[in-house]
Amino acid sequence: MMTIEERGRQNAERKNELNKMRWLATSLLVISGSLYVLGKVFSLGYLAAFAEAAMIGGLADWFAVVALFRHPLGLPIPHTAIITRNRRSLADSLAEFVVGQFLSAEVIGERLKRYDAARHVSQWLVLSENRNRVTEYLRQGFMYAVHALDDRRIHDFLVETARNKLQSIDLSGFMGSGLAMITQDQRHYKILHGGLNRFADYVESPDNNEVIIDFIKGWSDNAFVQSMIEPFVPTIRKAVVNKLRAVSEDESNGLYLEFNLQIQSYVQRLQQDDLLRDWVDAQKQALLSRPEFALQIESLWEQLHNWLAHDLTQPESVISEKIEGLVGQLECQLLSNAALRSWINDQIQTALIQAANTNKSVVGDLIREEFARWDDKDLVNKLELYLGRDLQYIRINGTLVGGLFGLLIYVVTQWVLSGL
Numbered sequence: 001m002m003t004i005e006e007r008g009r010q011n012a013e014r015k016n017e018l019n020k021m022r023w024l025a026t027s028l029l030v031i032s033g034s035l036y037v038l039g040k041v042f043s044l045g046y047l048a049a050f051a052e053a054a055m056i057g058g059l060a061d062w063f064a065v066v067a068l069f070r071h072p073l074g075l076p077i078p079h080t081a082i083i084t085r086n087r088r089s090l091a092d093s094l095a096e097f098v099v100g101q102f103l104s105a106e107v108i109g110e111r112l113k114r115y116d117a118a119r120h121v122s123q124w125l126v127l128s129e130n131r132n133r134v135t136e137y138l139r140q141g142f143m144y145a146v147h148a149l150d151d152r153r154i155h156d157f158l159v160e161t162a163r164n165k166l167q168s169i170d171l172s173g174f175m176g177s178g179l180a181m182i183t184q185d186q187r188h189y190k191i192l193h194g195g196l197n198r199f200a201d202y203v204e205s206p207d208n209n210e211v212i213i214d215f216i217k218g219w220s221d222n223a224f225v226q227s228m229i230e231p232f233v234p235t236i237r238k239a240v241v242n243k244l245r246a247v248s249e250d251e252s253n254g255l256y257l258e259f260n261l262q263i264q265s266y267v268q269r270l271q272q273d274d275l276l277r278d279w280v281d282a283q284k285q286a287l288l289s290r291p292e293f294a295l296q297i298e299s300l301w302e303q304l305h306n307w308l309a310h311d312l313t314q315p316e317s318v319i320s321e322k323i324e325g326l327v328g329q330l331e332c333q334l335l336s337n338a339a340l341r342s343w344i345n346d347q348i349q350t351a352l353i354q355a356a357n358t359n360k361s362v363v364g365d366l367i368r369e370e371f372a373r374w375d376d377k378d379l380v381n382k383l384e385l386y387l388g389r390d391l392q393y394i395r396i397n398g399t400l401v402g403g404l405f406g407l408l409i410y411v412v413t414q415w416v417l418s419g420l
Helices: 004-041 045-069 087-102 105-115 117-125 128-148 152-167 171-186 188-204 206-217 223-249 254-272 274-289 291-312 318-336 338-373 376-418
Strands: none
Touching (some): 004 376, 045 376, 087 338, 105 338, 117 318, 128 291, 128 318, 152 274, 188 206, 188 223, 188 254, 206 223, 274 291, 291 318, 318 338
């Protein structure tokens, strides 16, 4: 986008060009007047005829050009100062022209069909320096986003969002649905099977000898009974382990059936028991209101943020490598996948047409409002700045062409008179 300084320099250049062309057109008119005087003084009929017609043509076209913008010589001659008098209709016409000719669905669609944006992008990405440029832009954008998110307001937003989302969850229904899903095809039996075997492993492990012996001896407070039990501890352990193993392998065992009944009961209660559902919801609310919840969310976010920030500064960044890989895949796919290119072009066309249809009235209103905002002097100055240089060619052409036609008429007239 052009800066204010650049636009100022460009306008200054236009102003200089306009002044040069005005000087040239006026100089031709003055020269024509001088030639006319010379032609009359020295009875040079051909020169006088050329100069007279050139003056008339130059003056007529001067009048026509000036009449577009203002009253010639300040005189309120009818049908002059055309642009300022017809400012409103001019704004409407320009708005309708721009909207109708440049923002119509037909024009945009036809232009995009000829352009084939996806193919141009694929050809541009073939060059490694362009792929590297895109990768670096994306990496810089990602790094900026990471640093921008390291803000106390973002932390508070994340905590509050997490709390609101969890508060809106029906935890009882979620737990009930989860348990119901687990019981499908008796998959919950694997939980009990694994639990029994893990318990058997614990009882059987030599590392737990003292704990197991103390537990079995603790069945009685009597020292004599404890001394009588101790020799049988290995036998009891082995019997317990064998029983646990056997039960874990027999899904028809009553323990499995009882486990299944308990699970089904909890599923039903979580879905239908209002007291249990209220209790679960109260526990959830108590958890979310604890300061530790906010600290845990912040801790998770800090860990993620620190990892991202650190990784992006490393020469062998995982994120940068992934971005580079994605850009490379995009380049390969755009080159080889005609269907993908067609889809991208269709999406661009649809998006631009929709944007044009949505905003073309805004563009038209913007043109009308801008015209209404300018006063007559501003409007004339801006249009003269952009159109005035070319309009001076009308004056120049009028002077030269008028003189040539005047000369031609004079020649023909002399030829006809000499033949009579």
